[in-house]
Amino acid sequence: EEVLTLTPNPATRDLLEHMADLKIENLWDRFEKQQPQCGYGLRNLCCRMCQWGPCRITAKARRGICGRDENAIVMANILRALVAGLAAHWRHAHEVILSIIAAAEGRANLPIKGETRVWELVDKLGLNCSRDNLKEAALKVAFVLLEDLGRLTWQPLRLLEAYAPEDRKEIWRRLGVLPRSGAYEVLEALHMTTLGGCTDWKEMAVQELRSALAYCYATLFTSSLATEILFGIPEPKLARVNYGVLKADHVNILLHGHSPVMVEKVLEKLNTPEIKELVHKVGAKGIVVGGMCCTGDELLARYGIPTVTNIMGQELALGTGAVDAVIVDMQCVIPGLKIVADCFGTQIITTCPSNRIPGAVHIPFDPERPETLDKDALQVARLAIEAYARRDRNKIFIPSSTTQALVGWSLEAILERFGGEDKIARLLKEGTIKGLATVVGCNTPKVPYEHSHVTITRKLIEGDILVTTTGCCSHALLNAGLCDPEAANLAGPGLKRVCRELGIPPVLAVGGCVDNTRTLRLFFTVAQATGAPLAQMPLAFVGPEPGNEKTVGQGVSFLTHGISNFIGFPGPLPVPLPSLREEATSIDDLDRGSTEVTDFFAGEDLKELLGAKIFTEPYPELAAQAIKMHIKRQRWSLGW
Template sequence: MAKEKHPSETTHKHHHDCHHVHEHADWHTHDHSPSHPHTHGDVRDYMNAVAEYRKTFASKQDVLDHTPDPAVREMMLRMEQIGCDTVFDRFDQQKPQCSFGLAGVCCKFCNMGPCKITAKSPRGVCGADADLIVARNLLRSAAAGVAQHGAHAREILLSLKFIAQGRLNLPLLGEEKLRTVCKAFGIETRGQNSKRLAGKLADVLLADLSRPTPDTYETIKALAPAERQKIWKELDILPISAYNEVFDAYHRTGVGTDGDWQSIMKQFLRCGLAFCFTGVVASNIGTDVMFGTGHRATSKVNIGALKKGYVNIAVHGHLPTLVSEIVRIGHTREFLDLAKKHGAKGIQFYGICCSCLAAMYRYEGVIPLSNAVGAELVLGTGALDLWVADVQDVYPAIMDVARCFKTTVVTTSDSARLPGAEHYAYDHHHSNIEDTEKLARKIVTRAIESFASRRDVPVFIPAYEVTADIGFTAENIAEQFPGYKPLLSALQSGQIRGIVNMVGCSNPRVVYERAVVDVADELLRHNILIFTNGCASFPLLKLGYCSKKGAARAGSSLRQFLTDNDLPPVWHMGECVDNTRASTVFGGIAGAAGIAIKDMPYAFASPEWSNEKGLDASLAFRLFGIDSYHCVEPPVQGSAHVEDFLKKGTAATLGAVMKVNTDPKALAAQIIADIETQRKKLGWK
């Protein structure tokens, strides 16, 4: 009788035979060469790379020693003195961060895991390898970014539609923008009143947001350069709708669905386009149509601008509709008198994150204080009576600090609750949109009541404030430099060597706000003009880069250009969705030159990016052929293929790649060198 084989022996031979077949089959989806990242040596290599990367992470002491903003340093020491943790304490407490998470090789999508890729286990339980796991994780992050900015767009577009329907009693302040955009979309404007046009435009933009069946993505067709549309069509990455691409991203990455990392990355690119044209472009259009494009203005900036004796209200988040009404109500004689009746000198508005940046050049006296990472430091002054939190970049830890200083926190979105906060919001179905004014009145009333009950709270305000010049838009830039030709001439002559859009989040992996400042210093010194918006703009606002006096930071030729035109060296363009303004100017100058955007001396820099939206924002610019530059690595080091796709592979298809250097000054040097290379290719001086 023959001896039975042990099951493990059979299994082992089966695997060996399958591997043998694959080696001889004409399949190109897998690479079994020694350089493949699934071999033992390469697994050790990526672990070493992650370990080295982790050594670059900043500590709280690094921030105290090197933060460019002295107000940040004072508030960090103040918080330490009173025993309040901040984001910098919690970042240190998380060390050492998980190597598998940093490399992107941890998978917990199904309940057979979680799985991680190591030399011992080069595949997950389902058979997913490092390439697939890293790609799926990256795609889900991109899809989350589309959902976040897409939800922002949805709220704005619904507000636009509700105005058109008469349900929301707000004026349309951007009628010129409305009619210009409608013409671009082929919407007949003759004989149409603004509300009717707003409703038609909202329907078109909402269709791009939520279309379930394949059809033309109208925003891309109307507004994207023809050269780019041709490339995106050839690559088969034109999206169906933002909802569809997020839906499909989660479907593809679910267990046992799409097992090809290259297919996953194609969906990643589709998400980038949906993010760009719905999450950013549609949001920007809707905001400008409802609230106007704003105007050039000057604003006080930084914590030192906080005022004692006033009812101090901070708005924090991204959605402008209710914020606009809160600010309007707070400026009425009725509420100013009510504040004074309770012993206040008046009502003052401040801003954290993008709600502030959208408001500061549309309404007088909304003072920007900080980006999201610094929110706890602002609360720690004890000067805020009411904190209005809507959606995104509102960290739950703010509640701990608010309780310490008896600051009332109000949440205003059904999507974003904070335990212990009061909630005055639109409901899930927006059935109470007609109550916008009532909600705003209640919130301002609560601020006055909070002021009256907080008179025993100690206030500590570091004496640092500057004045910034704000409110740059594509419209007023085109008006100052007609047809963009003077800007083109300055670029061609070399007076301006290049233009960089510097945006993004803040991240405690690097010294808080230091990376942004270091990159900006080097660019300006080399005569490169900077546009900025979003969280990364706060250090530039707070430290004088957005002031006309800041021209002294620029190299001689740029400084002369700025002085001749009475301009600051950094042009502040607003909130995160106002990336559209920078890209419109980029396109306008390129159009005046008759040159594709990808061939111009442009760059996108997001030195401190930290969240899913930041991943998508840089991808959006790369989709236009503009390289993106960062001091923070994406979680892809576990897959050589995916990392190469981001940092090398899209050079041939999109004309742009992602470039990372954890040293801000070295990153700036790379941007400068690449801009000079572009100039040389163009034959410019």
């Protein structure tokens, strides 16, 4: 019920009702069937790290069978979630880096369009390269990125050394949280948390911070920069988004997942005379390509290819009955997608060996065997077009909503449009813009779909806070029209004036989740221009609808840089459940999960170490208020 009344996109409501009429189950139906969910699991108080358990902490049993207490259980659960997310980004980075190597060695028919990024990395990494050989330089850079993914002996991460602010490095060195590599920290975290391993939650918290730095510099930075090396740095462009971009008389193809390498090739093939002829042959008027999740964000930023929706809208997109094929690569492709696809005869094509779906056609991309890439991409394109002929035209319902957006906000594009970081610094200091916040992350069926993302962001821009966004949140904000320059009207007086002068929206969609590094680099650059330390700047990381394990590392990455987190429900930290809020003073400590771990991350201890902490607030209006107060406090502390 709440989804229907509170979700901001009218197309969502229409599609939920359409699917209900057709009696097609979706994730909200399955969510209902899962109620009530396990209270121990919800508080992270369940331990499943050996075969003696599962154990849970109750008033009667204050320890697991092995003797682990609640703090050790909660902290181990959070650490395992973070490194699971790290592994996902690691796999993404690995594919893109190996693709650069294949391109540079001439084994793959792939471009190296991001020449500026190659030379920037050559300089920052201090590599010795001749300036007239781009491929050789790209190859050298790729091998350094690869080392950061997998080094097993002690040496600082090269990308961390190259990009992190000096004052932060000093703090991390003092805390002993500098990582070896992405792979090493995943293995060490799993090792620490296995039966009979580390039971000192504070040491696991140290590993959490270390793993977050590996996550940030060895996988996020590498994925984002490596993709820019291959396909170029995005520039601003106008686009139309939302379910209404689909067309009943066109072949509708959705591209979904995270790594855009195979997808770029498929796009190339969709433009060939052979495929155009096939489109004509199957009786379609043309092709509509739409994006979902982070692959969608990437293609929107780079080419203005329309995005349709995010992780929780993927079944709804197929519920239009107008989608002929979904080409998926890795991560955030839920099994429910195939269930709905089977109701409409939609062709699902998987392209990553890690992400198989029973019953789907599998045409894998392997960057170490790239010789067949062109042939395979053509085959994927062909299958997608042929699916049009099988579409059941009686079940089609395409909501009419489309929204305009100005997208493609790479770091370079933002700085150029503002006229440099000094200009942003001046606007912040004089208070025309009060602060910068990044509102990002997944969706969760535990709260009304996209309601928190949109509500918080509206309140922040009203309060003259400029917002950047990525991932599934960006789809919510794009579809709500907040990335349209016209949304300047919804901003407070200062931000509105800036948006009008520069022709920008108050919410800048910077790309997929790995492109949170664009926001981080923006924060670094602007902080440096103001002369203030990062931890004192009016900045915030906001993750209102956490879902995937990958989000844990996103938040902690910003935290390690002194940027406080504002997380919705259910965040990784056990807190009083919203339904118990009124009774929060009377519930005993166990209802909060681990008080020591919660108090550490959400309290003054972490603030003292890193200059930032985690706030958890499930109610979006209150969360927006808390963020604005935080920004105000930061400004006061700087005398701004």
